[in-house]
Amino acid sequence: MAKIACKGLSKQYDGGPPVLHPLDMQIDDGEFVVLLGPSGCGKSTMLRMIAGLEGISGGELSIGDKVVNDVPARERNVAMVFQNYALYPHMTVYNNIAFGLRRLKVAQAEIDRRVRDVASLLNLDTLLERKPRQMSGGQQQRAAIARAMIKTPAVFLFDEPLSNLDAKLRAQLRGDIKRLHQRLKTTTVYVTHDQLEAMTLADRVVLMKGGLIEQAGTPSDLYHSPRTLFAAGFIGTPAMNVVSGVVERGADGVFVKAVGQRWPLKAGRFSRLQNGQTVKLAIRPNYIRVVTREADGDLRQIRGTVELVELLGAEALVTFDCAGERVAALIPSDAVPALNSVVMFEFREADLHVFDAQSELNVALERDAGTKQQETQRTRVAHAIG
Numbered sequence: 231m232a233k234i235a236c237k238g239l240s241k242q243y244d245g246g247p248p249v250l251h252p253l254d255m256q257i258d259d260g261e262f263v264v265l266l267g268p269s270g271c272g273k274s275t276m277l278r279m280i281a282g283l284e285g286i287s288g289g290e291l292s293i294g295d296k297v298v299n300d301v302p303a304r305e306r307n308v309a310m311v312f313q314n315y316a317l318y319p320h321m322t323v324y325n326n327i328a329f330g331l332r333r334l335k336v337a338q339a340e341i342d343r344r345v346r347d348v349a350s351l352l353n354l355d356t357l358l359e360r361k362p363r364q365m366s367g368g369q370q371q372r373a374a375i376a377r378a379m380i381k382t383p384a385v386f387l388f389d390e391p392l393s394n395l396d397a398k399l400r401a402q403l404r405g406d407i408k409r410l411h412q413r414l415k416t417t418t419v420y421v422t423h424d425q426l427e428a429m430t431l432a433d434r435v436v437l438m439k440g441g442l443i444e445q446a447g448t449p450s451d452l453y454h455s456p457r458t459l460f461a462a463g464f465i466g467t468p469a470m471n472v473v474s475g476v477v478e479r480g481a482d483g484v485f486v487k488a489v490g491q492r493w494p495l496k497a498g499r500f501s502r503l504q505n506g507q508t509v510k511l512a513i514r515p516n517y518i519r520v521v522t523r524e525a526d527g528d529l530r531q532i533r534g535t536v537e538l539v540e541l542l543g544a545e546a547l548v549t550f551d552c553a554g555e556r557v558a559a560l561i562p563s564d565a566v567p568a569l570n571s572v573v574m575f576e577f578r579e580a581d582l583h584v585f586d587a588q589s590e591l592n593v594a595l596e597r598d599a600g601t602k603q604q605e606t607q608r609t610r611v612a613h614a615i616g
């Protein structure tokens with residue numbers, strides 16, 4: 231097992247624009263880190279650089295305590311699982327799994343013991359004599375994972391391994407991968423564009439956008455304290471509601487005007503807001519409730535016209551029109567208000583996130599020097615891109 235460290239790591243494919251801007255990242259020994267972000271943000275490039283399949287344009291990459299910039303892939307003791315299962319079609323599952331050890335000239339008895347070991351971990355015991363085409367996508371991907379595991383690598387790399395599977399198999403295999411990590415504790419870097427996969431699997435999520443790290447933290451950090459408007463919108467389903475607002479700051483306190491209303495912002499975390507500052511207000515649909523009485527205490531209320539009702543099962547997503555902006559609330563499906571009715575909704579100030587409209591940074595989060603540096607870089611890159 232091994233930790234991974236990237237210092238100022240960057241990538242530029244020959245002659246092209248930068249694909250990864252110099253970035254710092256530390257992955258602890260035994261940690262499960264998910265690189266999350268939209269298609270094209272540089273996740274696979276990052277993973278392939280760790281694997282040694284892609285050259286490094288700048289900075290330093292270490293695995294364990296060793297700088298591996300110039301160490302070829304086969305000497306890095308990493309194993310990678312790809313989106314398409316990449317099994318040898320003419321070989322049985324047994325031989326596919328054994329392949330890597332045979333090439334290393336491991337004794338047959340030892341190979342047999344280890345193949346049966348990993349096969350049992352991944353519930354492949356009864357499938358060892360099958361050819362890949364005789365198995366489902368989920369089974370093939372489990373075989374591909376077994377093949378990667380058998381060499382007991384120091385680092386496990388996964389590149390969107392579940393993307394080709396249907397929803398049910400995806401959930402099943404997600405559980406298998408998590409259980410596997412809980413048992414083996416192998417340092418794992420897992421790439422996906424699916425925030426649910428990231429949230430369920432990761433010890434820590436590294437959210438990327440345009441070749442930069444947007445935010446790194448535990449799933450709970452990203453969910454409850456999104457550092458940027460992008461992070462707020464990318465994490466969580468149903469997606470965060472976002473509306474525009476303007477701050478009013480006077481002797482009687484801090485207020486925000488939005489969706490035709492004006493609320494006080496009482497919490498200390500909003501004390502840095504300036505009079506006239508334009509902001510984006512964000513709140514998750516699951517923190518908004520339908521109410522019938524006037525609010526008291528810390529509750530804020532908005533009135534809206536029910537525009538759309540989407541039944542999800544025990545809950546329904548109700549979208550309402552609120553002074554021209556759309557806001558959605560997740561509410562119990564036995565309490566769904568009628569279409570076109572005017573209803574009062576409420577939320578707690580504690581569940582509201584406020585972002586500066588220009589920088590798109592969360593106004594409530596304290597920033598250390600490292601974060602500030604990243605933000606400066608982010609702003610500079612954003613301006614360069616236009």
Ligand code: ADP
Nearest residue numbers: 243246249267268269270271272273274275276
């Ligand atoms: P992701 O895995 O997050 O979808 P990638 O790492 O595959 O993103 O790609 C990041 C960016 O690098 C994209 O703009 C992509 O077009 C570019 N890119 C990837 N591979 C190459 C390559 N071999 N040559 C040139 N550009 C590439």
Ligand code: MG
Nearest residue numbers: 270273274275
């Ligand atoms: Mg990719």
